Amino acid sequence: MYNFPHRSTVNRSMPRHSEDREPRTDAAAASPGPRATTRIVQVLRILADHPQGATLTELADLSATPKTSLLALLRALTHAHYLAHDGSKYVLGVEAFKLGAAIVAQRRFPEIARPVMERLALEAGETILIGQLASDRPSMVYVMSAESRSAIRFIAGIGERRELFSSSGGRVLLAAMSEAQQAEYFRTAELRAHTSATRTHKRELKAILKEVAETGVAATVEQSSADVVGFAAPIRDESGAVIAALVMGTPVSRGVPGMERFKALIMRGAVEVSALLGHAEPKINLIHASV
Template structure:
């Protein structure tokens, strides 16, 4: 992800600079090689400012001299990547076409694989993606990146976990509406999988509230003995939770590394969500199940 300094609020009290004029009658200058990163930077800034920005504002936000930036803006306007009206630049039709083409190439969960593999190496643990199954209220694993440790958590693609007892399942359950959660607890068989499995509805509902507030679920020997699970929500561009990023560890590593693993899984889920177009905080809004 590029990290451009574009978060500053545009000061609406700024007067238009004399150079903030319609470039339509000006000769179109071609940007040089140094302008490559500036092109991406300008497009990213304007994506965050749909109301548009003046030359002076763009120069301030991008820390670029106006004289250098003006030629670039003229070239982008000429190519219809930008529009220029009333002294302000905004994204043009070609920029939207480019964005649509990029989004069309995205495939979930494949888009998450590089993040998962990097996280599996950094954590030294198995990373999985779980989605809500369509046939019954349970979580099904749809992708994995295996740990290289000899002693590791292993789960196959297509394996299921109960929502109430698994870390990923709790993330998906916490994303449901109150009515959906009520229906789940009315019909679900809350069967203990280990001697540590929590099955009391009141306790589970309190845990789900905590997951919704913190964005991370952690379980110790709830679905399987000697397994600690960590999970965080993966969101689409609307903020809806479409899956859970899950980490499975042996108790011997999971319990001592509890806080570190929580932070790693939260960061990984945020990275995948960003790849899907999610750009800000949201409540745990639930999305449709996987087929």
């Protein structure tokens, strides 16, 4: 921990709340007090949640820190450009945004999703995967998995493909496409049945995709493989774009009875992964999805 000497620079002759004015930027004012490391993180976190900024009084209340102690820290952070002083309020400065960008740059997808996937696989007792659009043809390819520990479980290898129209993950990716992209897909795709239950009629599939887009979850029963139920939800990046699907595969014997529970779990998992990528998810409204 840093051990900087504490020095209060509040001028007692100033009027009330004068500490909310533009801070000094000399070396003395740039020295934070004790417990600076914890308070730095706390202040940055508070201002990240208040993009409109906050006054010294508000920051002191939110951080439960005396103004005299907090003021030296704010001056130091402003001097280093981690904060900026806008009128009476403090806001995040350019260095704070640079730091945030550097942290995000260290994240790697899909590896960042592994802890969520492993926890979800344990909670659900089922295999969890991430599927992305293949680069060479319209299909979904699995890029990461966390396997179930059950003796009877769904298994899919990294690099395995699934058709977009018949797999739960594929439907999530297809539902996220524009109308023009969907039209092109249905114009060129071979809608071949994989099982006796596979749905191949374009009008029916388009209605299913509309429901997937509205509900945020896809569920399939023996559409790509016999005795397999699939669940999937979209993984979104900071901009809200769908970049992958979080998928759960289960045997029919567990998937059908646990339909609503598994849909809720996969949606929650996808929201968690999306949040790690910077996406702020609106409140979820669970609605029955097509299977």
